[in-house]
Amino acid sequence: MKIIISAAAESIDAEVDQRFGRSANLILVDTESLDWESFRNPGMAASGGAGVKAAQFVAGLDPDAVISGDFGPNAYEALLAADISMYIFNERVNTIRSVVKEFKKGDLIAVSSPTSAGKHGS
Amino acid sequence: MIIAVASGKGGTGKTTVATSLARSLDVQGASLLFLDADVEAPNSHLFLKPEIEHTRDVGVRIPEVNQEICSLCGKCAEVCQYHAIAVLGKKVLVFPQLCHSCGSCTLMCPEGAISEKQNVIGVLEHGPAQDGFRYFRGVMNVGEPMALPIVRLLKQWAGESDESQVVVIDAPPGTSCPMVEAVCGADFLLLVTEPTPFGLHDLKLALQIAAKFTIPVGVIINRDGLGYQGVDEFCAEAGLSIIIRIPFDRSIAEGTARGRTLLDIYPSYKTAFQNLFKEISNYGVGSRWPRP
Amino acid sequence: MKQSLKQLVILSGKGGTGKTSVTAALxxxxxxxxxxxxxxxxxxDVDAANLGLVLQPDQKEEHDFVGGALAVIDQNKCEGCGICEQVCRxxxxxxxxxxxTVDSRACDGCAACVYQCPDEAITMQPQVVGRWFRADSRYGPLLHAELEPAQENSGKLVTMVKQQARLWGLDNALDVxxxxxxxGIGCPAISAASGADLALIVAxxxxxxxxxxxxxxxxxxxFRLRSLVCINKADVFPEGTIEIEHTCQILGVDVIGKIPFDETxxxxxxHGEAVTAYCLQSPxxxxxxxxxxxxxxxxxxEE
Known part of the structure; x- marks a missing residue:
C-alpha cells in the first residue's frame, strides 16, 4: 500500500508535520517494503489555497491514503474528490516511521470531515 | 467633495468622527452621502439610525464547470494563481472562497466548458439616515475572507459623485487593500489617531497610503491629553495639521458607547465640524502628503 | 506525537478594544x-503590529517576506495589441x-494577462511585500512582521508568523x-484563529x-473554535456589559472576566510596559x- 505523510524534513526518520497544506515535505512510503521517497510540498509556498495545491499534487502520486495532523475544508474536499483516504496522527507518533507502524496496526483514525477551520485566500 | 475618514488602527474613534461630521453638515439631504465602507465591522448605522429601503447582494463571479463538456485537461487549474479550481479524480472542483474572480480559467478552457455565476459574499444597504441624508453601507458575510469587492461595489452603487455632492466615507481601519479601495479617489483624508505609541505607529502607516495616492490629509487626535507627546511632535516635524482635538473625557466615552455622536454629547462640536468642512473645502487646512 | 504546545489567540471583532494591552499583560x-x-x-496583527511597541524587544533575525507575484510587461517584446488591458478585471x-504598463497597486496577481498575451511579453515577478522578525522580549521570544501598506497576502504572512512561532516553540520546548x-473577521483573523486551542475575545x-x-x-x-470573552472597560456602559453577558449566555460562551476602565x-x-508590570495593584x-x-x-x- 502506498501512503503519503506530511513531514518536517526529507526522510522517513523525519518528524511529522501537523499541517497538510503547508507542511515542508510529503513522504511517500510503501507500507510493505518501507521504500520511501520525499517530495517538497508545493503547497508550502502558495500564497493561498495551499491545501488545494498540496492535494492536487498528492493526487498525482496516486496513493491509497494520506496521513497528517490536520485537514482543512478545502484539502478535505479535494482529497475526497480524488478518492484518497485521510487519516490523522495519534499521540504516539513522532517520526514518519512511527506513523507507518501505527497505520499498519490500524491505530490511526480515518477522517470523515475537515479537522480544522483551514485558511482562506491570501 | 469626497472626504474619507480613516485610521491606521481600529478603535481610535473613526466612526465617531465620520458620523459626527456627517451630522454636522447643513447640506441638503440629497447632496450628502454617507458610505460605511468598514464592511468587516460596519457600525455607523448605530449612530446614524438609517431606515434601510434598498438591499442588494454583493456577488463575485466564480467559475462553473460544465462537467459534460469538460475534458479534464487541467488547464484551468494550471493557470489559476489562487488554487481555486482543481482537477481531482474525474471532477473539477471550484473553491469559491479562494477565487478572486479574475476570469483566467474561463478564458483558458479549450473546451469552453467554464461559464461564470454569482457567488454572494455580502450585502449592500441604502436608505435615508435619521437626519435625512443618503446612507449606504456594505456588510460582509461572516466566514468570507474578501472585503475588497464589497467596498468596490459599495462605491459603485453609491454612484459617481458630482461636484455639488458631499460624500463622507467611513473607511476600514488599517492599511490593507479594502482601506485603500475605500480612500482611493477621495479629495481629502481625515486620519483619526490617539496620542499613544500605538496611535503614532499606525498613523505613520496610514500616511504611507496618503503618500501613495497623494491625497491631502488632516489629523484628528482623539482622547487628547493622555500625556504622550509623540504624535504632536511627529505632526509638527512633518508639517501635518492637527485639525481637531477631542479630549480624553469620560462623558464622551460613555456617550459614544451608547451610540451617540459628538454633537449629542457636546453640541459645540457641530460648529467645530462645520468649520473643519469649510476649511477642507477651501483647502485651507491639511497638508499635501508628502509635502511638495 | 506529544502535542504540548498550546495555542491561545486573542481576538476582537473591532480594533481598539485593548487586545494588545491584554496580550502583553498575559x-x-x-x-x-x-x-x-x-x-x-x-x-x-501584521497590518499594524503593536505588541513590539509595548515589549520593545531585541531584534534577532529579519527575513524578507515574498508575497504573491505581479505581472510585469517587457516593453521590448510588447507589440501593443492591448489584449492584456481587455482581459484584466x-x-x-x-x-x-x-x-x-501594469499598475502594481491595482494588479491582483491573477496572471490572466500572462496567458493571453500573444507575444509572451508578460511575466509574473515575485514581490517582497514585507518582512518578518524574530526577537527576544522580556517575556519570551516574539515573532512579528510588517507588511508594506496596501499589500495583500496578510493572511499568508499571519500564517508565516504563526508557523515560525510554532517551530520556535517546539524546538525550545515551550508551553504556549x-x-x-x-x-475584524476577514482572512487575517481567520488565519490567526486557525489551529488555535482557545480564543480569548476582548470585547x-x-x-x-x-x-x-x-x-x-x-x-x-x-470554525468550531472554543471561545471565551472578557469585557474591557466594563463599567463605561454597564447596560452594554449586561447585554454582552446576555448575548454570551444565549450563545453558550463564558465571560471569564471584566476589566474596569482604568487609566493605568x-x-x-x-511607558512601554505591560499594565500588570507597570502597576500590579491597579484594578x-x-x-x-x-x-x-x-x-x-x-x-x-485540561485533558
Whole structure:
C-alpha cells in the first residue's frame, strides 16, 4: 500500500508535520517494503489555497491514503474528490516511521470531515 | 467633495468622527452621502439610525464547470494563481472562497466548458439616515475572507459623485487593500489617531497610503491629553495639521458607547465640524502628503 | 506525537478594544508566574503590529517576506495589441499612447494577462511585500512582521508568523503560543484563529463593540473554535456589559472576566510596559490576573 505523510524534513526518520497544506515535505512510503521517497510540498509556498495545491499534487502520486495532523475544508474536499483516504496522527507518533507502524496496526483514525477551520485566500 | 475618514488602527474613534461630521453638515439631504465602507465591522448605522429601503447582494463571479463538456485537461487549474479550481479524480472542483474572480480559467478552457455565476459574499444597504441624508453601507458575510469587492461595489452603487455632492466615507481601519479601495479617489483624508505609541505607529502607516495616492490629509487626535507627546511632535516635524482635538473625557466615552455622536454629547462640536468642512473645502487646512 | 504546545489567540471583532494591552499583560503574567509558563509570542496583527511597541524587544533575525507575484510587461517584446488591458478585471493595465504598463497597486496577481498575451511579453515577478522578525522580549521570544501598506497576502504572512512561532516553540520546548490577532473577521483573523486551542475575545461594551462581538463569535463558532470573552472597560456602559453577558449566555460562551476602565492601562502603554508590570495593584491588572488564572488552567491542566 502506498501512503503519503506530511513531514518536517526529507526522510522517513523525519518528524511529522501537523499541517497538510503547508507542511515542508510529503513522504511517500510503501507500507510493505518501507521504500520511501520525499517530495517538497508545493503547497508550502502558495500564497493561498495551499491545501488545494498540496492535494492536487498528492493526487498525482496516486496513493491509497494520506496521513497528517490536520485537514482543512478545502484539502478535505479535494482529497475526497480524488478518492484518497485521510487519516490523522495519534499521540504516539513522532517520526514518519512511527506513523507507518501505527497505520499498519490500524491505530490511526480515518477522517470523515475537515479537522480544522483551514485558511482562506491570501 | 469626497472626504474619507480613516485610521491606521481600529478603535481610535473613526466612526465617531465620520458620523459626527456627517451630522454636522447643513447640506441638503440629497447632496450628502454617507458610505460605511468598514464592511468587516460596519457600525455607523448605530449612530446614524438609517431606515434601510434598498438591499442588494454583493456577488463575485466564480467559475462553473460544465462537467459534460469538460475534458479534464487541467488547464484551468494550471493557470489559476489562487488554487481555486482543481482537477481531482474525474471532477473539477471550484473553491469559491479562494477565487478572486479574475476570469483566467474561463478564458483558458479549450473546451469552453467554464461559464461564470454569482457567488454572494455580502450585502449592500441604502436608505435615508435619521437626519435625512443618503446612507449606504456594505456588510460582509461572516466566514468570507474578501472585503475588497464589497467596498468596490459599495462605491459603485453609491454612484459617481458630482461636484455639488458631499460624500463622507467611513473607511476600514488599517492599511490593507479594502482601506485603500475605500480612500482611493477621495479629495481629502481625515486620519483619526490617539496620542499613544500605538496611535503614532499606525498613523505613520496610514500616511504611507496618503503618500501613495497623494491625497491631502488632516489629523484628528482623539482622547487628547493622555500625556504622550509623540504624535504632536511627529505632526509638527512633518508639517501635518492637527485639525481637531477631542479630549480624553469620560462623558464622551460613555456617550459614544451608547451610540451617540459628538454633537449629542457636546453640541459645540457641530460648529467645530462645520468649520473643519469649510476649511477642507477651501483647502485651507491639511497638508499635501508628502509635502511638495 | 506529544502535542504540548498550546495555542491561545486573542481576538476582537473591532480594533481598539485593548487586545494588545491584554496580550502583553498575559505574557508578563505567564513569565512571572510560579511556575512560569513558557510562552512564545506571535503578533499576528501584521497590518499594524503593536505588541513590539509595548515589549520593545531585541531584534534577532529579519527575513524578507515574498508575497504573491505581479505581472510585469517587457516593453521590448510588447507589440501593443492591448489584449492584456481587455482581459484584466482589476483595471491594472494602463495604456499610455502605444505603451502598456501594469499598475502594481491595482494588479491582483491573477496572471490572466500572462496567458493571453500573444507575444509572451508578460511575466509574473515575485514581490517582497514585507518582512518578518524574530526577537527576544522580556517575556519570551516574539515573532512579528510588517507588511508594506496596501499589500495583500496578510493572511499568508499571519500564517508565516504563526508557523515560525510554532517551530520556535517546539524546538525550545515551550508551553504556549500566545497570538495577538488582527481585528475584524476577514482572512487575517481567520488565519490567526486557525489551529488555535482557545480564543480569548476582548470585547468592549459599546454599541459598536457589541455588534462586532456578535460577528466574531459567529466566526469562531463557524470554525468550531472554543471561545471565551472578557469585557474591557466594563463599567463605561454597564447596560452594554449586561447585554454582552446576555448575548454570551444565549450563545453558550463564558465571560471569564471584566476589566474596569482604568487609566493605568493607557499610562502603561505610554511607558512601554505591560499594565500588570507597570502597576500590579491597579484594578485592570487585578482583573487580568484573574483572567490569566482561568486561561492557564484551561490551557495547561485540561485533558
Amino acid at each position: 505574557a508578563h503574567l505567564a513569565f512571572t508566574g510560579s511556575p512560569p509558563v513558557k510562552v512564545v509570542l506571535a503578533d499576528a 482589476f483595471y491594472a493595465v494602463i495604456e499610455d499612447g502605444k505603451k502598456y 503560543i500566545l497570538i495577538d490577532g488582527p481585528p 468592549e461594551p459599546t454599541v459598536s463593540g457589541i455588534h462586532d462581538l456578535k460577528r466574531i463569535l459567529q466566526m469562531t463558532m463557524h 492601562v493607557t499610562q502603561a502603554m505610554v 485592570a491588572s487585578q482583573a487580568i490576573c484573574a483572567i490569566w488564572q482561568k486561561l492557564r488552567s484551561l490551557l495547561l491542566e
